[in-house]
Amino acid sequence: xxxxxxxxxxxxxxxxxxxxxxxxxxxxxxxxxxxxxxxxxxxxxxxxxxxxxxxxxxxxxxxxxxxxxxxxxxxxxxxxxxxxxxxxxxxxxxxxxxxxxxxxxxxxxxxxxxxxxxxxxxxxxxxxxxxxxxxxxxxxxxxxxxxxxxxxxxxxxxxxxxxxxxxxxxxxxxxxxxxxxxxxxxxxxxxxxxxxxxxxxxxxxxxxxxxxxxxxxxxxxxxxxxxxxxxxxxxxxxxxxxxxxxxxxxxxxxxxxxxxxxxxxxxxxxxxxxxxxxxxxxxxxxxxxxxxxxxxxxxxxxxxxxxxxxxxxxxxxxxxxxxxxxxxxxxxxxxxxxxxxxxxxxxxxxxxxxxxxxxxxxxxxxxxxxxxxxxxxxxxxxxxxxxxxxxxxxxxxxxxxxxxxxxxxxxxxxxxxxxxxxxxxxxxxxxxxxxxxxxxxxxxxxxxxxxxxxxxxxxxxxxxxxxxxxxxxxxxxxxxxxxxxxxxxxxxxxxxxxxxxxxxxxxxxxxxxxxxxxxxxxxxxxxxxxxxxxxxxxxxxxxxxxxxxxxxxxxxxxxxxxxxxxxxxxxxxxxxxx
Amino acid sequence: xxxxxxxxxxxxxxxxxxxxxxxxxxxxxxxxxxxxxxxxxxxxxxxxxxxxxxxxxxxxxxxxxxxxxxxxxxxxxxxxxxxxxxxxxxxxxxxxxxxxxxxxxxxxxxxxxxxxxxxxxxxxxxxxxxxxxxxxxxxxxxxxxxxxxxxxxxxxxxxxxxxxxxxxxxxxxxxxxxxxxxxxxxxxxxxxxxxxxxxxxxxxxxxxxxxxxxxxxxxxxxxxxxxxxxxxxxxxxxxxxxxxxxxxxxxxxxxxxxxxxxxxxxxx
Numbered sequence: 001x002x003x004x005x006x007x008x009x010x011x012x013x014x015x016x017x018x019x020x021x022x023x024x025x026x027x028x029x030x031x032x033x034x035x036x037x038x039x040x041x042x043x044x045x046x047x048x049x050x051x052x053x054x055x056x057x058x059x060x061x062x063x064x065x066x067x068x069x070x071x072x073x074x075x076x077x078x079x080x081x082x083x084x085x086x087x088x089x090x091x092x093x094x095x096x097x098x099x100x101x102x103x104x105x106x107x108x109x110x111x112x113x114x115x116x117x118x119x120x121x122x123x124x125x126x127x128x129x130x131x132x133x134x135x136x137x138x139x140x141x142x143x144x145x146x147x148x149x150x151x152x153x154x155x156x157x158x159x160x161x162x163x164x165x166x167x168x169x170x171x172x173x174x175x176x177x178x179x180x181x182x183x184x185x186x187x188x189x190x191x192x193x194x195x196x197x198x199x200x201x202x203x204x205x206x207x208x209x210x211x212x213x214x215x216x217x218x219x220x221x222x223x224x225x226x227x228x229x230x231x232x233x234x235x236x237x238x239x240x241x242x243x244x245x246x247x248x249x250x251x252x253x254x255x256x257x258x259x260x261x262x263x264x265x266x267x268x269x270x271x272x273x274x275x276x277x278x279x280x281x282x283x284x285x286x287x288x289x290x291x292x293x294x295x296x297x298x299x300x301x302x303x304x305x306x307x308x309x310x311x312x313x314x315x316x317x318x319x320x321x322x323x324x325x326x327x328x329x330x331x332x333x334x335x336x337x338x339x340x341x342x343x344x345x346x347x348x349x350x351x352x353x354x355x356x357x358x359x360x361x362x363x364x365x366x367x368x369x370x371x372x373x374x375x376x377x378x379x380x381x382x383x384x385x386x387x388x389x390x391x392x393x394x395x396x397x398x399x400x401x402x403x404x405x406x407x408x409x410x411x412x413x414x415x416x417x418x419x420x421x422x423x424x425x426x427x428x429x430x431x432x433x434x435x436x437x438x439x440x441x442x443x444x445x446x447x448x449x450x451x452x453x454x455x456x457x458x459x460x461x462x463x464x465x466x467x468x469x470x471x472x473x474x475x476x477x478x479x480x481x482x483x484x485x486x487x488x489x490x491x492x493x494x495x496x497x498x499x500x501x502x503x504x505x506x507x508x509x510x511x512x513x514x515x516x517x518x519x520x521x522x523x524x525x526x527x528x529x530x531x532x533x534x535x536x537x538x539x540x541x542x543x544x545x546x547x548x549x550x551x552x553x554x555x556x557x558x559x560x561x562x563x564x565x566x567x568x569x570x571x572x573x574x575x576x577x578x
Numbered sequence: 579x580x581x582x583x584x585x586x587x588x589x590x591x592x593x594x595x596x597x598x599x600x601x602x603x604x605x606x607x608x609x610x611x612x613x614x615x616x617x618x619x620x621x622x623x624x625x626x627x628x629x630x631x632x633x634x635x636x637x638x639x640x641x642x643x644x645x646x647x648x649x650x651x652x653x654x655x656x657x658x659x660x661x662x663x664x665x666x667x668x669x670x671x672x673x674x675x676x677x678x679x680x681x682x683x684x685x686x687x688x689x690x691x692x693x694x695x696x697x698x699x700x701x702x703x704x705x706x707x708x709x710x711x712x713x714x715x716x717x718x719x720x721x722x723x724x725x726x727x728x729x730x731x732x733x734x735x736x737x738x739x740x741x742x743x744x745x746x747x748x749x750x751x752x753x754x755x756x757x758x759x760x761x762x763x764x765x766x767x768x769x770x771x772x773x774x775x776x777x778x779x780x781x782x783x784x785x786x787x788x789x790x791x792x793x794x795x796x797x798x799x800x801x802x803x804x805x806x807x808x809x810x811x812x813x814x815x816x817x818x819x820x821x822x823x824x825x826x827x828x829x830x831x832x833x834x835x836x837x838x839x840x841x842x843x844x845x846x
Binding site: 070071072075144145146150152153156159160161245246247248249250251252254260261262263296297298299300301302303304305327328329332333335336339340343344346347350351353354355357358360361362363364365366367372375378379382383386387389390392393394395396397398399401402403448451452455459460462463464466467468470471472473474475476478479480481485488555557558559560565 | 795
């Protein structure tokens with residue numbers, strides 16, 4: 001059955017430019033499309049954050065082209081930075097980009113289960129991205145309600161600049177994104193369940209595939225809820241309904257709503273929003289498990305534990321959303337229950353960390369650039385994770401909620417740790433995607449800039465938070481105790497300049513290596529998974545008409561008695577192993 | 579490369595930890611009855627998580643150096659893991675995390691599960707773009723009615739919260755822009771918002787609670803030392819969010835009574 005499907009799809013690739021590169025059905029091309037969309041998004045998002053950092057410490061400076069950044073413009077930058085980064089980078093690159101490109105190859109399939117749906121999901125995402133960016137250019141500018149869009153602020157056009165057309169575009173964009181993500185999730189799940197090559201049992205899948213699979217399940221369950229919430233918000237804004245808005249007055253004017261609940265939005269949003277952080281980081285977890293094993297030349301420590309840990313993160317990820325709402329007016333009894341669940345979800349995350357360390361232990365570590373970023377990921381994951389148990393406690397949320405402590409926490413773990421996953425994936429799979437290696441020396445410089453810069457930017461945010469610095473303040477001039485924190489804010493901005501400059505090393509390396517990089521062999525890292533058994537770049541049907549047969553799990557490195565220190569998944573082991 | 583990684587990771591760990599230990603930037607002095615236990619609990623969490631942080635980063639750096647590829651002289655150890663170890667660290671983390679959680683539950687319960695005591699000073703706190711208003715019930719101890727259609731922030735004071743002058747109970751209600759509280763007595767705050775969500779955050783009191791349109795949220799805290807404490811807004815509420823701040827003045831009971839009487843007579 002599986003074989004028949006694979007044969008049926010072993011067709012010649014399309015020849016015309018449009019069918020090959022624009023409206024392509026090939027999962028590899030779609031993967032690259034997602035990747036380059038995310039690449040532009042990450043630089044846009046990063047640029048917005050730089051403008052925010054500049055405004056924060058020099059509120060009245062006039063920038064070339066932009067002029068002075070006003071407080072409301074700061075909030076628009078903040079909203080768009082968060083939204084673009086979360087949706088169009090962290091959700092898009094690891095899953096839509098690398099997942100699309102490598103899931104079918106790693107399980108030995110010729111393509112995704114539904115190539116047309118795959119193409120549609122990219123183009124809907126692209127449309128969502130364009131709608132999001134257009135919010136900058138309408139009257140009133142981009143919305144200022146933050147990426148979480150809490151109503152009534154996000155529901156009332158009169159609540160502030162940017163809350164008119166800009167906010168409508170924001171909601172429409174997110175709804176479109178949800179549609180794209182739902183289609184994509186369906187495709188990933190079906191592909192993983194139905195398209196695996198002979199011998200590729202679930203427990204022989206690379207951990208990357210497990211991560212993409214679980215991420216897709218989370219996406220399927222989470223994005224549907226956000227889509228519904230987004231539609232309700234759009235109705236509240238434009239059709240006079242009151243799902244989220246009670247009787248309120250803005251500037252002495254009754255807003256014309258009655259009986260809605262602002263907390264309902266928060267429940268719906270975070271029911272999506274918390275699984276979303278796992279959607280962003282699970283692919284990076286899977287990838288780093290892979291890389292730590294490949295470059296330590298050792299099997300992954302505790303493969304089954306890793307799978308179960310990811311599964312339990314996936315399940316429990318849906319039971320903890322209330323920890324974003326300890327201070328919201330939600331029942332304090334619910335707060336207690338959510339905090340117990342949240343502390344419990346720390347356990348599988350800790351298991352993963354132990355297993356990464358266990359894999360390094362006794363290894364023979366090669367410090368190629370993907371491995372550097374994988375080690376950086378583990379370090380950031382620990383540092384960002386360790387502040388989790390603080391914020392998971394309602395009692396400690398009293399002083400810490402909505403302060404920079406939270407900003408530091410989620411940037412380390414959900415933001416930059418996931419971005420390190422994207423970097424690691426880029427350095428690791430670049431030779432397979434483009435047939436050349438990226439420059440190692442530049443990659444190392446990029447790594448050191450990014451690692452040290454990330455810590456220097458986000459660690460001090462924890463100190464700001466303890467001192468009571470609220471998030472989302474466009475200026476520090478109005479509150480007395482914030483004056484003392486200005487030097488630390490200045491330090492963060494200076495480091496941000498340097499760290500952002502360091503990212504151009506990556507950009508240069510990426511495009512330079514496409515043309516001038518050293519030619520790569522089919523398996524430059526001496527890894528065992530299926531993408532390294534096929535040609536570089538892979539042919540249209542991935543395996544040139546062959547159907548791979550899988551003999552064992554993905555991490556057979558340094559098996560005693562084997563001639564080489566790695567055994568491809570398609571090669572039988574010559575010695576019997578446990 | 580292994581050695582460089584070890585040095586950088588260890589340096590990052592040491593420098594990050596130093597500022598937590600040295601308390602270079604720290605919480606403001608806690609001036610409420612709950613502050614001591616919240617701060618103590620923070621310190622306990624910091625200590626335990628600090629140990630995990632230093633240990634994990636320390637081991638990561640050490641392993642990177644110790645198990646670097648040393649050519650033919652080093653051989654990777656072939657192992658798929660160890661179930662007993664997995665069970666051990668799962669159990670240990672579970673005990674650590676859930677134990678930590680249960681430790682804090684009594685503080686949370688005393689802050690949020692019980693209502694304010696009968697003798698508490700009642701203050702209604704209203705957040706509106708971009709100002710805090712504080713309403714005291716006056717000598718009759720009753721808050722008068724408010725009406726949304728009467729709300730007009732441009733008038734300020736009673737008009738800003740839409741006080742209904744036709745209600746007899748509203749005659750002696752006081753609305754101020756600065757919050758006064760007597761020291762050593764529990765304060766019951768009733769949090770409201772009339773436009774968007776705000777969050778009433780007093781770092782010195784270790785107190786924070788969102789004010790949500792449509793809800794009247796009853797909370798309490800007890801100031802234990804006199805002085806001025808800044809109030810800020812902790813929930814993004816619009817373009818003036820950064821300047822939505824106020825002042826809490828904690829004074830002796832006599833001063834508080836005198837202040838109330840003076841404001842009352844001003845009003846008549």
